[in-house]
C-alpha cells in the first residue's frame with residue numbers, strides 16, 4: 500500500500516506550490532491548496548528509473564526510444580481503449596507549450612478561438628499571447644454539474660468565424676468527465692463549421708467510477724480528421740517537474756503542420772528525464788494509480804461531509820474526475836478580492852481564485868485535495884476559520 504497519508508515537508512524544496520505562496524501573498528504560514536500538483540511521493544519504480552539514468556553519469560542528447568512508444572501505446576489501449584499508431588505520437592515539454600504550438604500551426608493572428616468559461620487559465624493566456632481573438636462560451640449548470648451550451652456555442656462559432664476550440668477533457672476546474680454522447684454532439688457541431696478541436700486530456704487517468712473517460716478523437720471515426728489530443732503522464736503520476744507530454748495527431752496533414760511549428764520553435768528535443776519518467780510510470784503505474792484514486796475519492800468525500808456539517812454556505816461541485824474541487828462561495832456575497840483576502844489573511848489558506856478561470860468563476864475558488872488527509876482537514880478548518 501502506498502503511503503498517501505505521510506505528510507512530507509515540501510517547504511524549501513523549490514516547490515512552486517509551497518515556496519511561492521509567501522512571495523505571492525506576503526504572509527508566513529500559509530497552507531497551499533492551489534497549484535495542481537500532489538503532496539505525494541511518486542511511484543518507486545519511476546524514482547528508480549530516474550536514479551538509474553542519473554547514475555549513468557553522462558546525460559547527452561537522447562531521442563525517444565521504441566520502448567517509450569510501446570509503453571504509451573499499451574497504456575492508451577489498456578486504460579482508454581485507444582489504439583494509436585507510433586507515427587501519430589509526438590512529444591513536447593508540456594501540454595501548455597503544445598497548445599501554443601497548435602495555435603501557431605493551425606491559425607493566423609486575429610483568428611477567433613473558442614474556450615469554455617470557466618476553464619484552466621492558461622487556455623485564455625495562450626490564445627491572447629499568440630494575438631488570436633479569445634471567445635468564451637459559458638458553461639451552464641445542470642444538476643450541480645457543468646454542461647456545454649451548444650446552442651450558444653453555435654451562434655458564437657458563426658458570429659465570430661471561430662477556427663479552433665480548446666477543449667478541457669476532463670474539465671478543470673469542474674471535474675466533469677464529458678460523456679461520449681456529450682462529446683459526440685460537441686464534435687458534430689465543430690465538424691459542421693470546420694472548427695478544429697485541440698483536446699487537452701491531461702486529466703484523463705484521474706477518473707472516479709462509474710464515470711468513464713472518452714478520448715475525443717475516439718468518439719467517432721471521423722473525429723480524428725479534425726482533432727489533436729494533448730496528454731501526459733505527469734499529472735497522473737505527480738511528475739510535473741520532469742516536463743514531458745505527448746501530442747497524438749492521426750491526420751497526416753495536421754501532424755505535418757504541428758511538426759513544422761515545433762521545428763520553427765526548436766521544440767523537438769525533450770529532457771531525457773521526461774522520457775524515462777513517462778515510460779516507467781506507464782509501465783509500472785497501474786496499481787499506484789488504482790490506490791491513488793481510492794485515496795482521492797476519500798478526500799473528496801471528506802470535503803463533502805465537512806462542508807455539509809461545518810460550512811454549509813459553501814457549495815461544492817462533486818468532481819467526476821481530477822483532484823480539484825470547484826467551490827461556490829456566493830452565499831457570503833463578497834467580491835472576489837474580499838473573498839481572497841479573507842481566505843489568505845484570516846484563514847491562512849491558499850486556493851485558486853475562481854475568477855482567474857474566467858468571468859463565470861466569480862465568487863468561486865478551486866481547491867486541490869491531492870494531499871494527505873491530515874493536511875486536507877487542516878485546510879478545511881482554515882477555510883471555515885476564514886468566515887468566523
Ligand SMILES: Cc1ncc(COP(=O)(O)O)c(C=O)c1O
Pocket residue numbers: 535592593594595596619667671699701702731733739743744
Ligand atoms: C487542463 C490542464 N492542462 C495542462 C496543464 C499543465 O500541463 P503541462 O505542465 O504539461 O504544461 C494542467 C495543469 O494543471 C491542466 O490542468
